[in-house]
Amino acid sequence: MKKSSKFKDVLFTLAFPVLTWLAMEILCLLLKDKHVISTMLDIKTIIRNTGIAAVTAFALSFNLKEGRFDLSLGAQRMAGTIIGGLLAMALGLSGLWLLVFAVVFGFAFGILTGLAFISLRVPPMVLGVGMALIWEVVPYVISGGKGLNLFGVEGMGILTESWFQILVVVVMAVLVYILMNFTRLGYETKAVQGSQLIARNSGINIFRHAVECYALAGALVCIAGVLDVSFSTQMGANLGNTSNGVVTANMFAMILGSYIGEKSDSSVGILTAAFTLTIFKYGLSIMEFSDPVNSVINMLVFIGFLVFQANRHVRGLNKARKARVELAKQRKAESAAA
Amino acid sequence: MNEKKQVNPIKKILESRLFSQIMPVGLLLLLVLVFGIITGGRLVSPASLKIIILQAIVVATVATGGAFIFASGNVSLSLGATTILTATIAALAYNATGSLLVMIIVAILLGVILMTASALLSTALGVRVMYVTIVMMTMFSALQQAILGGSTVALPYDLVQTLTNNGFMYIAFGIFFIVCVILFHFTDIGRSLRFIGTNNTCAEQTGISKAKYLLIAFIIAGVGCGIGALLALVRGGSIGTSTLPSLNMDCMLALVLGGMSIFGGSKSYVYSGVVGAITVVVLNQGLLMAGVDSTIIQAIRGIAFLALVAASQVRPKGLPAPEG
Amino acid sequence: MKRLIALILVVVMAMSFVACGNADKPADNSSNTSSEGTVDVSKHHKIGVATVHSGENWEIAKTYLETVIAPTYNFEFVISETLSDANGLIAFMEQCYAAGCDGFINLVTSNDAISQGAHKADELGMWFVTQNSAWVEDVAELPKNIGHCGADPVAVGTAYKEAFSEYLSDGQPHSVILFEGAAVGGDKGQGAASHFYSAVGVLEAFQEAYGLTYDKPIADLVNQQDPGEVNTGNPDVHIYLYPGRNPNDAVTALLPVLQTGNYDIFAAVFSFAAFTNAISDVETSLGKDIKVIGTAQIEKQTKTGFETQDPTGDTVLNSAILNDLSLACAINCIELKQAFDGHADAMKDNGKTVLIGVRSWAVNGPETYAKMEKLNTSPELYILTAEDLLHYAEAGITWQDLDNLLADLASVDTLLERKGLN
Structure with missing residues (x-):
């Protein structure tokens, strides 16, 4: 029974990417006479995009699951990646060090955001708006408005290697798995998700916990930034509170990942969701949908999923209600007969 | 045994309703005074004041409508995207028909439809408001890009100039603002929304339907988006994919700076959007006139925003509860 | 008490930033004169600059504005953050006016923005000059509108055509x-004219080289909003x-296309560097050299493009069509200076604005670029020096x-002879 249940869970998890790939493959063949995955380059692209989506979704999950949507995450991504990159380049270090510095700066920005949160105690969305305005200016000033340009910089090649990207994502997934399942942080996260008030009353330091979540989110989102800039070679230091688009675009991966993770673990769920959505978007681009149309389709699917998720308990409730009504009728009939 | 607890009188004043009502206005006047002195009176010249009003008017309009949503304790991030998409389609409607009336009707109707769709996803289908607004924000921006491609849609200059010279912006905003004040402060719509924001459970048990009033709030916000769209068209004469990119955040900034309680509830005021929008413009304008680099102005805005938000609320003992 | 302290802190902080911002005061330049001593620079002018640009190229132009033009003409520049459309332009213009600006340089290039501006x-009552590649008729006779200066669109198109013709002349299909x-709408003032004419130049080059019969006029092909393959016959x-303003999105969308192996030339009207990793991956995978031609600026990135080798041993960048933002800024400032000195009519043609076109330079290899890269690196090596600025302000x-x-x-x-770099 247990084995069969585990097997079903595995099937459930695998169904998402497999069925998505199948659907996209059929559509691409029908519409464009092309396969979704034709060459090693397609695989490389999918790996990279999955990695970026997964790591961003991991970053979102630390706060979003506890009801905190940090609108400054995009700005932290930009700041950490650009400043880490400039430092690595200034010291003549390799791409690996760029990643390390970006993580360190992301961690620092995350901690500062978290400290601002627990000090000011304003709603996270509102805090995020203000912090984004500040964090966007930091890389702009430090880079003199130029942002980060890795074009032609030696030593950055490792960041574009597929094996390195897979390694980074897998390490992150394992780290998140360990954190969520075997550490105090994971225990506290589950408690706060249930009820922040009860968690606090039961002795959990929700303030320290919040800062930890923000710090980890900041560090992870900068990893995504590094993976992104290593391929595109450039990251501009953009102002105007417009930096969060790349992060909100990966919210679907996080929410779908939580759903898939119900049968396994949230890390596995998020990885699977990121992979699934990457295949979906890749298929749409092979069908030559423009980026805006691609985005609209993704959002429509996202809305559909949110509606499903918000109402999936309704079927069970209805079923239970019908069962109660049937039982009541039966009892009534029995007592009448008696 | 029954000694009365000594209440700090200053604390009492600072936490009073009256203070929360006048503080944003007081802050605005203080900024005007400070920058007026720094700029040698240039900031408060009639021409400069007129410019300030004109620059604030779009955000003020959209934020005024958004106040209804905020009052209920919810946050909407899709106000800006709704406004811009509405403006795009309204402009296309004008260019197709040549009719100003058609443009106005399309703008207001479309604003209402888009916001109603957002509301229904939440009220009828149970999706969290926060998620809905974020998804809608992304989708509406993408829709606008899909419609326009890389180009812009422009109105004829003569039309824009005529509307500007005839005070269309002031009239449209004025009418909308007065209606919103009446609805918010003198009808059960506003009372119910503030009650929901104060205590959702009590409101439900008193017979106030959260779903119904949230829908009404989104509809009013949709009208605000429609009128804001028209004003944006008249201001800039055209709409592109990168028009007013931070309008989503500017509305939230304006509302919070204008004294709207971020948790909604009884300390919500419909004029917050107007006061806040003008405050942001005065801050930007004053700093620019004083010679501060435009890059740094953004950071100052962020710091000022956070400081004022922190100062305007009672610091809770715990952390803010989950949103949406 | 907490609120009062927060308010006081905000005011103190704002004033300290103001103090920082006011640190740079313009120098007293009343003694600047041209060699003939006929340019009066005693009057101080404040100029608003609305930019769409960011990155190294813009920082170079900004440095030129602030360190060469400003002291030469006794100008003070109020530079915007990156703007994108008419709304942002209008708002910034109003702020500049309130800040005391009497001149304005607009780099927001769409026709509707220029018209509104x-x-x-x-x-x-501000003098207004635009940096763009198209002449806007409906505002050509406005008294305060001095004119336009930008990349000459026809010259850019010709440069692209010539660069491509060189690659297409070997008799092989490419x-x-x-x-x-x-490019979309660039001929109607909605997009970027230089992008439009660059695309036209490429299509014309292919048409002439292979006698292609397109199924639509070239202008219509370039103006298609959706990406796709052209029916060449x-x-x-x-x-x-592929039309679009976001190179990162374009990279993602074009990867599957590149991977088909059907294409051996890649051209980008801007941000060629964003595509280089994707192109290198395809070159490695297919064992095929893909030539890269792009619009570029005189900056480090272009040098890197010419000096870095791709997986096939060729240079990452094969040809560059160079535009110089700083030169266009100089012409804009000359026009403004002439207007301030009462010679606005001399900058117009019978009372109507004109488009003064900065010609693009086609550079086909690292040797030539190695000489050009020294431009704009010091006051003497800007294409127009302080002395040139004074001469043309007479x-x-x-x-x-x-x-x-x-x-x-x-x-x-x-150009290289003039600057002693040849």
Whole structure:
């Protein structure tokens, strides 16, 4: 029974990417006479995009699951990646060090955001708006408005290697798995998700916990930034509170990942969701949908999923209600007969 | 045994309703005074004041409508995207028909439809408001890009100039603002929304339907988006994919700076959007006139925003509860 | 008490930033004169600059504005953050007017932005000049609208055509992916004219080389909003057009196209560097060299493009069509200075604005670029030095003199000779 249940869970998890790939493959063949995955380059692209989506979704999950949507995450991504990159380049270090510095700066920005949160105690969305305005200016000033340009910089090649990207994502997934399942942080996260008030009353330091979540989110989102800039070679230091688009675009991966993770673990769920959505978007681009149309389709699917998720308990409730009504009728009939 | 607890009188004043009502206005006047002195009176010249009003008017309009949503304790991030998409389609409607009336009707109707769709996803289908607004924000921006491609849609200059010279912006905003004040402060719509924001459970048990009033709030916000769209068209004469990119955040900034309680509830005021929008413009304008680099102005805005938000609320003992 | 302290802190902080911001005061330049001593620079002018640009190229132009032009003409520049459209332009213009600006340089290039901006400038009484590649008729006669200076669109198109013709003249079939940027609507003033004419140049080059029969007029092909392959009438020659303003999105969308192996030339009307990793991956995978031609600027990135080798041993960047933002800024400032000194009419043609075109330079290899890269690196090596600025600010200079100057500078050899770099 247990084995069969585990097997079903595995099937459930695998169904998402497999069925998505199948659907996209059929559509691409029908519409464009092309396969979704034709060459090693397609695989490389999918790996990279999955990695970026997964790591961003991991970053979102630390706060979003506890009801905190940090609108400054995009700005932290930009700041950490650009400043880490400039430092690595200034010291003549390799791409690996760029990643390390970006993580360190992301961690620092995350901690500062978290400290601002627990000090000011304003709603996270509102805090995020203000912090984004500040964090966007930091890389702009430090880079003199130029942002980060890795074009032609030696030593950055490792960041574009597929094996390195897979390694980074897998390490992150394992780290998140360990954190969520075997550490105090994971225990506290589950408690706060249930009820922040009860968690606090039961002795959990929700303030320290919040800062930890923000710090980890900041560090992870900068990893995504590094993976992104290593391929595109450039990251501009953009102002105007417009930096969060790349992060909100990966919210679907996080929410779908939580759903898939119900049968396994949230890390596995998020990885699977990121992979699934990457295949979906890749298929749409092979069908030559423009980026805006691609985005609209993704959002429509996202809305559909949110509606499903918000109402999936309704079927069970209805079923239970019908069962109660049937039982009541039966009892009534029995007592009448008696 | 029954000694009365000594209440700090200053604390009492600072936490009073009256203070929360006048503080944003007081802050605005203080900024005007400070920058007026720094700029040698240039900031408060009639021409400069007129410019300030004109620059604030779009955000003020959209934020005024958004106040209804905020009052209920919810946050909407899709106000800006709704406004811009509405403006795009309204402009296309004008260019197709040549009719100003058609443009106005399309703008207001479309604003209402888009916001109603957002509301229904939440009220009828149970999706969290926060998620809905974020998804809608992304989708509406993408829709606008899909419609326009890389180009812009422009109105004829003569039309824009005529509307500007005839005070269309002031009239449209004025009418909308007065209606919103009446609805918010003198009808059960506003009372119910503030009650929901104060205590959702009590409101439900008193017979106030959260779903119904949230829908009404989104509809009013949709009208605000429609009128804001028209004003944006008249201001800039055209709409592109990168028009007013931070309008989503500017509305939230304006509302919070204008004294709207971020948790909604009884300390919500419909004029917050107007006061806040003008405050942001005065801050930007004053700093620019004083010679501060435009890059740094953004950071100052962020710091000022956070400081004022922190100062305007009672610091809770715990952390803010989950949103949406 | 907490609120009062927060309010006081905000005010103190704002004032301290103001103090920082006010640290740079313009120098007293009343003694600047041209060699003939006929340019009066005693009056201080404040100029608003609305920019769409960011990155190294813009920082170089900003440095030129602030360190060379400002002290030479006694100007003070109020520079915007990156703007994108008419709304942002109008708002910034109003702020500049309130801040005391009497002149304005607009780099927001869409026709509707220029139209709105020119009218607003007229209303506010500010001299207005635009950096773009198209002449806008409906505001051509506004008194405060001085004119336009930007990349000469026809010259850019010609440069692209010539660069491509060189690659297409070997008698072999070639195929191209063109990232055409903001080309859509560029001929109608909605996109970027230089992008439009660049795309036209490429299509014309292919048409002439292979006798292609497109199924639509070239202008209509370039103005298509959706990406896709052009029907060339020749099965061995493929042309894929991708319009869009976001290079990162374009990279993602074009990867599957690149991976088909059907294309051996890639052209980008801006941000060629964003595509290089994707192209290198394809070159490695397919064992095929893909030539890269792009619009670029005189900056480090272009040098890197010419010096870095791709997986096939060729340079990452094969040809560059160079535009110089700083030179266009100089012409804009000359026009403003002439207007301030009462010679605005000399910058117009019978009362109507003109488009003064900065010609692009086609550079086909690292050797030539190695000489050009030294430009804009010091006050003497800017294309127009302080002395040139003073000369062209003299009374008697007309827009035709400026146009002739730019025509002279169209030749790379002439330019390098003039700066002693040849």
